[in-house]
Amino acid sequence: MTSVADFPVGPAPVSRRVLGIGAVLIVAFAVVPALASPYVFDAILLPFLALSLAGLGLNLLTGYGGQVSLGSAAFMAVGAFAAYNFQLRLGVSLPLALGLAAATSALIGTFFGLPSLRLRGFYLAVSTLAAQFFVQWALNKFGWFSNDSASGVISAPKIAFWGLDLDSSAGRYFFALIVVTLITVLVWRLVSGPEGINLNAVRDDETAAKVIGVPVLRTKLAAFAISSAIIGVAGVLWSFAYLRTIEPEGFNLDRSFQILFIVIIGGLATIRGAFLGAALIVVFPLLLARVSSALFGGVIDAGVLKLIEQIVLGAIIILFLIAEPNGLVAILDRARARLGRALRRD
Template sequence: MFYRECGVLKETYRQDMAIFPIPLDRWGLGVMLVLAFLVIPFTASDYWLSSIMLPFYCFSLAALGLNFLTGYAGQVSIGHAAFMAVGAYSSLILYGRYGVPLPLSILGGGIFASAAGTIFGIPSLRIKGFYLAVSTLAAQFIIEWVLTHWQWVSGGVFGTVDAPDMYIFGWLIDTPVKKYYLVLCVLILLTVFGKNLVRGQLGRNWTAIRDMDVAAEIIGVSLFRNKLIAFAVSSFYAGVAGSLITFTYYLAANIEEFNLFLSFHLLGMIIIGGMGTVLGSFFGAGFMTLLPIFINQTLLTIMERVPSDIRANSEAIVFGGLIVFFLIVEPYGMARLWQTIKEKMRLWPFPY
């Protein structure tokens, strides 16, 4: 009743090909955009903006990237945090040391990450399944080692590069609201781009490879090209996400932030959110960003002060439990739950 798909009469091919063919979806999206652009920046506190919304958006972007690779192209990567690190370091170095304008630096971070991702994606041409998954771990360790051991990268011994003040065309970006808009704009740009990517030829090639690579190759989908493009695009997104989160949230590129556990968390995000869906990346990232805060608040109601080990343990338990729970109960994640809700809303509140 409340979610209506009827009465949508497509008259042109253009309408048929639209991303959101149903008017209600378009309205819903419009409302979300108004919320994101006009309501949240002016109503949310600085704490919410800078500590929750910023990481949420950045991780959404990274999860979206991983979703291209794992959810669409079916190649598991457990070294994705390393590509975020490459993006973070290279954009900081480009901007801070060489004075490249900020938008180009962020783009450059993405491009360097993408190059790194492509190199580590090369084994995927020969190695499959778990052998590949473990090989991507090599990316994590090698990149971590390079970033901490090459003096040139960090200019110091601890492998940390501080983020300088951000100027776009002479305009200082310092308050949480301005940072929020910067991240939001990049996020929307890349989401639209990514959504169209997976709707098109490339996305279909990826899906074909995921479902059965031998069959895909037989009907003429080049595994070599498409797998490498998947790695490149995916790590481009990771690199941009890494550089954004470093510029706006961490304020210094430190390899500790991009360790193996972040890789697992990204994987967890796309499982919980829904593999092979763009929407799911957002659900998953939002969920995983809010989860620690939620757990902390819950513990605070029970005890006065939460020791860090208890918090870490309960986070691990809840996180692990949720992954298992989702895999058993809803293997397609929150995106599928949303789909189910929409289907129910077609009839609700009438029984038939």
């Protein structure tokens, strides 16, 4: 028993963690806005925040709860279209529309989560595709959702409420940042409390969990509901704050996979993982484009670049699964530990 006593486990001590989180918040709320150009806000930070939030939502379901979903983008779409319609038809303010969109996504997510009560593994994963295709079909088919717009592409309403006008790049960034920060705190509270234990139990041994009295069915449905709600809000950020248009096409199967990749690359069952994964997914194509234009000076056309991006992304996924199944979070932790040791030695 003594042999394992010195095995380092668990996260960093609380004091150091508080410092770290404080530093991140200062950077996010003060340093970044002071330095970033509108391009950085629009092309990097806004999609990063929206995708991080979607990744966070999926990580709750898949990473913590062990239920693989291939239909995340559908719930982004539900959120975006719900918020749009609540604002359009009820004239509610954006924060309220956001809440109602989350509730709508939760409701639909719970419905599509019902098969999880009977199905496991691949059978469940495939059944989540039903949500993906059904939602996309419904949004395309019924013009009511997009207010009968001829093209199906609607421009999102301005981000302005309670006398605030946040429609500038920086304003939209702050709006998204506040939403993401709030939800992240709530998710952190959730996974570190009793529900976190339930999720873990259901993921790691469903039968044992059931026998010892963990409310398996309730835990699963709650996971689907909350995860869908968060992803729904991410959908609102994606189309209202980032794209500023709302269309079903942006929420296709590839988007669902992208969110799953964020979670895998970042690190399953970690909160930081969603952010790290989203950062890589957003920055990587931009970086690739820069590198290729620097190396080949525009000889490689956009189509080919897109294919290369696709291949490299696929390879990264495989590589992570083989070499670092705990994702970027684990790499970061190791690097930090090494740095700490090096600093202590000096």
